[in-house]
Amino acid sequence: MCLPLLRRQLLNMSYKVLLCTAVVLAAAVSADKPNxxxxxxxxxxxxxxxxxxxPTSTTPNLDKMAKEGLVFTQFYSASPVCSPSRVALLTGRYQTRSGIWPGVFGAASTGGIPHNETTSAEVLKQAGYATAIVGKWHLGVGKNQTYLPTNHGFDYYMGIPYSHDMCPCLICFYPNQACFDKCRTGxxxxxxxxxxxxxKQPADFTTLTATYTNAATxxxxxxAAGKTPFYLYLAYQHTHxxxxxxxxxxxxxxxxTFGDSLSELDWSVGEVFKTLESSGVADNTFVFFxxxxxxxxxRQIRGGNQGLLKCGKGTTYxxxxxxxxxxxxxxxxxxGRTMELAATxxxxxxxxxxxxxKIPTDRPIDGVDMAPILFNNEKSNRDFYYYYPFGPNPDDGVFATRYKQxxxxxxxxxxxxxxxxxxEDCWGSTPKTKHDPPLLFDLVTDPSERHPLSGKVxxxxxxxxxxxTMKFNKEMTWHESEIHGSNSSAMPCCKPGCSPFPTCCACGQEIQQHLFSPALELL
Structure with missing residues (x-):
């Protein structure tokens, strides 16, 4: 009688041990997936x-992030303009491979990011992550919203799908102060x-950043409450x-006005960090800005500052x-600070x-892992980087190449x-110039690109x-341009077919009544 009872007790104990082990392993797996x-x-x-x-920017939250984190001094975008830089960030591929050239998408654009591209949201979603983008998309809307983020791996999207200068601006500052720049009336x-x-249409800019921040937090x-690893891509309209x-x-x-915009962006960053802390997930979250x-x-003083660097938006300087x-x-x-080379x-x-x-293996991936820089204070996996201009074309190839310094x-x-x-090198009227032989700069000693090298070096x-560079240009496969056409019927309108167009496209109560709908509750 005692042996069967003992056997049952041992089996129950074994089951409990196995159950506890499974719980511990599950927790370990979850902990291995940082937000x-x-x-x-x-x-x-x-x-x-x-x-x-x-000297006059007020960014206490980004300052704190920098003090506690790693500041890059040699970090590059894939493009000097919006849409191509965003597709490169999300796919790890130069924009030429995705067809996001020669310019950017507009409100009436009929194209968008190809559906056969694999975004970071798709990769992480397959790995068990909840995924969301809040803010500016700028990779196309398309007929029946075919190019919007929810068709590219994001579980949730809330935001304006392109730059906010691509639509008539009503009020930019409270109370009732019109935008400084002329906005498109068509x-x-x-x-x-x-x-x-x-x-909501039109967007209310005086509450837009709060709306984005509320959605993100x-x-x-x-x-965090559901213990689900998450990927949040918060793409601000600030400071465009x-x-x-x-x-x-x-x-x-x-x-x-630029400083006001930057301060509001910094406030939003601070709210994100506060939420990570209050939700108990700060220690297991990777944040990149x-x-x-x-x-x-x-835009002169209302357009931002490049510091000691040469030129600005639109150039490969x-x-x-x-x-x-x-x-x-x-x-x-x-x-700390790093001088190691890295890119979007x-x-x-x-x-x-x-x-x-799982990173796709059926296509070229131009990105490399930044882990050695981030976690080990080691050398970058990257020695070179290629610069494509605002309006690239296959005949020219890359405009500039960086190799080490x-x-x-x-x-x-x-x-x-x-x-x-x-x-005048930065003026829009300055034409394309081919340099043969190429100009060469040492960016460690001359980051302002003022003194071309010569002689033995x-x-x-x-x-x-x-x-x-010649090898890279030869091997680059240019995807057919997706920025290929526009039609007024492609402009987003909450009342399709209304008249008089486009001013009739107006609807929506306060955003707060619509936010966090069942679509978000499903995450």
Whole structure:
């Protein structure tokens, strides 16, 4: 009688041990999947943040992130303009491979990011992550919203799908202060989408950042409570022109309207960090902050600042593509500053590996893993980087190539600055110039690209860079341009077919009544 009882007790104990072991293993697996937050600013220059040397910027939350995290000094976007830089961030591939060239998508564009591209959201979703994008998409809307984020791996989307200067602006600052820049009167008002549905049109810029922040923090809270690993891509409209700010941030900065916009962005970053802390997930969350391209110098003091770098948005000079970047993860990311070379295409590879996702092997991936820089204070996996201009084409190939500390310009062209700007190399009217032999700079000793190298050093370096560039150009496969057409019928409108178009496209109550619909509750 005792033996069967003892046997049952032993079996019960074994079951409990196995059950406890399974729970511990499950917890370990969950802990191995860090939460991931990518914060993406718009038109923010290398010299705009206090941590990068601006004397009058007020960015206490980004300053704190920088103090606790790793500050990059050699970090690059894939393009000096919006749409191509965003596709590179999300796919780990140069924009030429995706067809996001020669310009950017507009409100009436009929194309978008190809469906056969694999985004970081798709990779991480397959690895068990909840995924969301809040803010600016700028990779197409399309007929029946076919190109919006929920068709590219994101479980949830809320935001304006393109730059907010691509629609008529009503009010930018509280109370009732119109935007400074002229806005397009022929396009539909700025729509705010939730997934594939317009929930408000036109957007209210005086509450827009709060709306974005509420959506982002709610997503964090929801998934932290459910112990689901999450990937949040928070793509701000700030600090793109026309700048805007809420009542709380209007006239809050001595930098004027740009400073107000930047301060509001910094506040939102702080709210994200507060939510990570209050939700108990800060210690297991990787946060990365950067910008899509350099400052819009044509707006002068309202367009941002590139610091000591040459030119800005629209050019392949350093000011157009070298960006502020900060990585943060307590106890994991090594605090300090790094001069190691990295780029937006590397974000895809880094977070995909971090989350245990499977990186596609059926296509070229241009990104490399930043883990050695982030976690081990080691050398970068990248020795070179290629610069594509605002309007690339296969005949020219890349405009410039960086190899270690050296940069060779094969072509140069003006950007988006106007004639009041003192450097005519940056003017929009400055034509494309082919350099044969190429210009060569040492960016460690001359980050402003003022003193071209010559002599023995030049001869030793330029052949190696030229051969490498010719090989890259030859092997690059250019996808047919997706920025190929536009039609007014493609403009987002919450009342399709209404009249008079486009001013009739107006609907939506207060955003708060629509936010966090059943679509978000499912995450």
């Amino acid at each position: 991931i937050v990518v914060l993406f600013a718009d038109d923010l220059g290398f010299g705009d943040l206090a941590v990068y040397g601006h 396009d539909t008002p700025c729509p705010i989408f939730e997934n594939t549905r317009i929930i 709610s997503f964090i809270q929801k998934n 022109h026309p700048q805007f700010a809420s009542k709380e941030f209007r006239n809050s900065s001595i930098r004027g 950067t910008s899509d391209n350099g400052p819009s110098l044509t 350093e000011g157009g593509m070298r960006e502020p970047a900060i990585a943060w993860m307590p106890g994991k990311v090594t605090p 295409v590397d974000v895809f590879v880094t977070i995909s590996k971090m989350g245990g996702g 050296y940069k060779a310009h094969f072509y140069t062209k003006g950007g988006l600055a106007g004639k009041p700007y003192r450097d 030049y001869e030793e370096i330029i052949k190696q860079i030229t051969d490498m």
